[in-house]
Amino acid sequence: MAFRFSAIDRIPQPPTQATTKGTLVHRALELLMLRSAPERTPEHAAADLATARREISTHSDFMLLGLDEAQEATFFASAEVLLDRYFSLEDPTTVRPIGLEVMVSTALPTVDGSVALGAGDTPVVLRGIIDRLELDADGELIVTDYKTGAVPGMGFEQSRMAGVNIYAMLVERVVGRRPVRVQLLYLSKPEAIIAYPTEQKVRAVEKRTAALWSAVERACERDDFRPRPGKLCDYCSYKPYCPAWGGDPAQAIELREMLKDGSRQRLGANPVPRTGDAPIGVGAL
Numbered sequence: 001m002a003f004r005f006s007a008i009d010r011i012p013q014p015p016t017q018a019t020t021k022g023t024l025v026h027r028a029l030e031l032l033m034l035r036s037a038p039e040r041t042p043e044h045a046a047a048d049l050a051t052a053r054r055e056i057s058t059h060s061d062f063m064l065l066g067l068d069e070a071q072e073a074t075f076f077a078s079a080e081v082l083l084d085r086y087f088s089l090e091d092p093t094t095v096r097p098i099g100l101e102v103m104v105s106t107a108l109p110t111v112d113g114s115v116a117l118g119a120g121d122t123p124v125v126l127r128g129i130i131d132r133l134e135l136d137a138d139g140e141l142i143v144t145d146y147k148t149g150a151v152p153g154m155g156f157e158q159s160r161m162a163g164v165n166i167y168a169m170l171v172e173r174v175v176g177r178r179p180v181r182v183q184l185l186y187l188s189k190p191e192a193i194i195a196y197p198t199e200q201k202v203r204a205v206e207k208r209t210a211a212l213w214s215a216v217e218r219a220c221e222r223d224d225f226r227p228r229p230g231k232l233c234d235y236c237s238y239k240p241y242c243p244a245w246g247g248d249p250a251q252a253i254e255l256r257e258m259l260k261d262g263s264r265q266r267l268g269a270n271p272v273p274r275t276g277d278a279p280i281g282v283g284a285l
Contacts, residue, residue: 001225001226001227001228001238001242001243001244001249002024002236002238002242003216003225004225004249005027005241005249005252006238007216008074008220008225009252011238011252011253013238014064014237015060015061015062015064015065015238016065016244017019017065017067017075017096018148018149019061020061020062020065021078021079021082022074022148022149023061023145024052024053024056024076024079025049025079025082025083025148025187025225026051026101026131026146026148027052027056027144027254028045028048028049028051028052028079028083029045029048029083029086029131029146030101030131031043031051031052031094032044032047032098033095033100033132033225034159034283035048035102037092037093037094037095038093040083040093040095041090042087045083045086045087045205046083047082048239049079049083053076053079057245060157075115075188076252082148082187082188083187085187085188085189085190086146086187086190089187089190089191089192090185090192092177095132095134096134096136097132097133097134098121098130098133098134099130099133099134100131100132100133101129101130101131102130102133103127103128103129104127104128104129104130104170104174105125105126105128105170105174106125106126106169106170106173106174107123107124107125107126108123108124108125108126108209108210108213124213126166126170126182126209128166128167128170130143130144130167130170130171131145131146132145132146133171133179134145134182137221140179140180140181141169141171141177141178141179141180142179142180142181142182142183143164143168143171143176143179143181143182143183144182144183144185145167145183145184145185146185146187147184147185147186147187147188148187148188149186149188150188150189151186151188151189151191151193155176163245164184164195164197165182165184165195165197165201165202165204165205166205166209167179167182168182168201168202168205169202169205169206169209172202178197178199178202179197180196181194181195181196181197182194182196182197183195192228200279211263224255225243227244228242229244233245238252
């Protein structure tokens, strides 16, 4: 049901402190990586966070949080902590970025290997934004994704790894080369989850993605989006409209009207939402 609200009905979710803080820290790290390698120091990172703070202070996502002075101080202090922890995960002076906040997209394959078609027989596009695309010492591609949320437990780590292979598939299709490594840098712990995509894993995720799109098409034809109640429902902004919790999906339009003037764009040079024409989960990584 959350998928229908988000991807089909395009009902925006209200900004939260967690998502807005993620935008802030991502922007600071983007600015840091735009510097020359020797300048990527904690001191310059603090300056970049200050720049990102000025940018976000007038952004609708931040303003809609309605923080008072004390809450705002706590918000920015916690962002500083996340940025400081980044330096325990890697030495940024050794990173060789070739792309930051890179939009990658490709036509979605079907189960039989053809191209999936949407409304008007136009190709369905699978999109994602890569925080950082870089080269290792051997000139091979590496995909790096910053995470400001909690490290997933064992029950959710496999879903994260599936998303990693979607990144690998997108890069391979767009660039023509499969990345040798995809790393998720969790700043909250801090901890890095690293995967090494293989031909077999990438081909398998292509088939799973195609099968998932077929399931979405069938659900749309039947208008059959069944709720799957669970612990995550407590964190879902769509819960008041979910029939599993006594809500009416038709009333979700109220949420869209309430937020229609709010921008869901990322800050920076490439302010593109993280969802695409075929939101298979790439944007949530």
